[in-house]
Amino acid sequence: MRAWFPYPLLSTALVLMWLLLNQSVALGTLLVGLVLSMVLAWVAVKLRPTRSHLNRLRRIASFGLRVSIDILRSNIAVAGIILGTRGQPVRSGFVSVDFDVEDENALALLACILTATPGTAWLEYDRRKKKLLFHILDLENEIAWRRTLDRYEAALKEIFQ
Amino acid sequence: MSHLTDLPSWAAIPVCMLLLLGAAMTLIGSIGLIRLPSFYDRLHAPTIATSGGTVLICLASMLCFAVLQSRWIFHELLIIFFITVTTPVTLMLLGQAALYRNRLEKPRDVPQTPGRPSKEDSQ
Amino acid sequence: MTELAILWSILLAQVMLSLAMAFALYRIVKGPRAQDRILGLDTLYINAMLMLIAFGIRTANTIYFETGLLIAVIGFVSSIALAKFLMRGEVIE
Structure with missing residues (x-):
């Protein structure tokens, strides 16, 4: 069974x-x-993706809920920024934070989340220095975003172990 | 317009609201695309169109055809899935490409790779 | 009555979406750098897809939704290819 369906979740x-x-x-x-699913799963074996083990479904659900709420709040905030700034330019800038997650899939997930959130955009992760570079639209909320990233880091560490 | 007359008013009002709100979010995202001053600011604008606009408009469509029961509503689910998964990947790659190019051309304006001097970076 | 309200709101939504497409087109034409143009193109793809969904609600034709799905996938692939090209000067390494 394992030989026919190397990635059961992907095939399903x-x-x-x-x-x-x-x-x-x-x-x-x-x-x-x-x-098709069998053939494509074999192709995925050739690509050799890194496997990571997910645990605690409840933890994943609460993380997803929190991310959705953050994205919703950021949507409203960024819409306000775009419509509200008359004349004075918005203060945006690059932010670099310490971020220590080893798992590649966790990093990919975090990159997608950060880019999908309208206020932030992922730019780069330095694996040796464990520094994460991203761009935020509103520097007023810099401290709030740093705190959010700390929460994400803790949650991702618990989910991907 | 036969199928829209069958829609009861309790469903029609949410459909209208979701549709208009989604279109307005998309419009705001595109306004941001022309109003924000620098490229890295503009990188944030299309995500409003995807995460806000697409989800709301697809929800309106799903609600409309779920109440009418005239066809399956799975296409919208697939569209939401594809868009939410693919757009961050595009924007992330675009941001990295822009950072790479800016580091080659105007190294002062963008942060350098931590731990590596800029001359080595441009070789 | 409800039919009229829905028709008008679809029309209004389509006007807003076409304005959004025009703005994205402006960014493609104007955009100072190549990355701005690609960003505009990506936004244009998404707006066009949403426009097709609005047409689909109006006519209840499944073909519009399938076309929207197709545009989403093709737009993704083309934007990725363009971004890769900007980064390295070639699409496939």
Whole structure:
């Protein structure tokens, strides 16, 4: 079973996406989806992604909820900044923080979260110095963003161990 | 316009609100694209269009067709999934490319790689 | 009555989205550097996709949603390719 489906989660997601795209559960569609998911999972084996173990589903759920709330709040704040600044330019700038997470998948997830949040944009991570460089739109909230990153760091360390 | 007449008013009002709000968020994102002064500021603007606008407009569409029960609503789910996963990757890569180019051209304006002098960086 | 309200709000949303597309186009034409133009192109893709979804709500035609999905995927790939090109001068290393 392990040889046929090296990444069961990925294969399931692929089959599900294939069925959603076709919007049918006919036998032919299902078979094509199964074959496709198997072949693509083998391709993924060739790519050799780093495996990481997720634990504590409740922790993941609460982390996702907190990220969604942060993104929503940041949406409103950035919309206010764009519409509100009449004349004076917004104070934006680069921020560098210490960030110590080893797992590559955790770093990728954090990069996506930071970029998806309108107020912040991920730029670079230095693996040797463990420094994270990102850009924020509103320097007034710099301390709040640093605190948010500390919380993310703790949560990611607990989820990816 | 046969299918929209069947929509009851308790569903029509949220659909209108979500649609207008989503379009307004997208418009705000694009206004930010032309109003913000530097590239790194403008990098923040399209994320409003994706995380706010796309989700709201797709929710409006899902609500509309879920109430009407005229077709499956999975396409919107897939669109939301694709957009939320792919746009951060694009913007991240674009930010890194811009940082790389700016370091080559105007090293004063952007922070250097920590621990590496700028001359080595430009070789 | 409700039909009229929905039709008008779809029209208004489409006007707003076309304005947003015009702004993104302005950034493509004006943009001082290449990265600004790519950013504008990416925004233009997303706005066009949202416009197609608005058309889809209006006509209840599934084809619009499939086209929107296609534009989302193709826009992603092209933006990634352009960003990679900016960084290294070649698309595939």
